[in-house]
Amino acid sequence: MIVVDLISWFLIIFGSSFCVIAAIGVLRLPDYFSRIHAVGILDSVGAGALILGLMLQAGLTLVTIKLLMILVIIAITGPTATYALARAALDSGLKAELDEEDGSSSS
């Protein structure tokens, strides 16, 4: 059982440290679109590792199934919400700051 506890604590600490890194990223990155990328950390590894760690703590119970459903729902709604944010910014006329223009993007 100690091994399961160790793995679960590692996952929980891993996930929460990535949540902190995402918060730092939102503050440090220069423009709107880069900051959306930092939020992407929260959706994927932040929430994912935390929930996996909690599933190991819960063991084989109904709680694990519910946590699994939360994981699936986050994985589907996270990117969709991110896309909606980016589209809303583009449609209201915000230009992305770019370091290099891509020639093929105009086609």
Next chain:
Amino acid sequence: MKKLYRSIIIAILGLILLWVSLSGYFNLLQLSFGILSICLVVWLTIHLKLLTSDGSRLKVLPRYPLYLFWLAREVVLSNILLAKIILAPKILLHRQIIYTKTYQSSDLAKTLYANSVTLTPGTLTIDIAEEGFLVHSLAKAFTDDIRSNKMNLRVAKLEPVDSRDDAK
């Protein structure tokens, strides 16, 4: 018509599993609520014609777990890359919007690819055109990842062979 009955039965079984795993109570009152709501949902899906009769969506289901494991690995790797960029003393970015052609033909596979790109940190799908996506990428490494089309090919392989023709 026979196939429609089969997909109704599959839907009922799936809903029973969902109800039981979410409620966790097995007394008569709770189960009868469950049966009532399952009947309502199944009636609604038939009424709204959401139930497909060919079952082609179920056939590709066994191929998904392998892709999901691969995607999880990719997501963790690019997360660590992005975390390094964020925590570096001086933030070095190479922001670009690139166009990538999609190899998928069905809408479901295209959605899966667009969402996979967005889920992977460092890349973000911002526009979907007829033939491809516009992807905003944060650094050179992420741009190379998209250009190599690894994910694109893997999602294209998930598609059932017969749905490639009737996508149009």
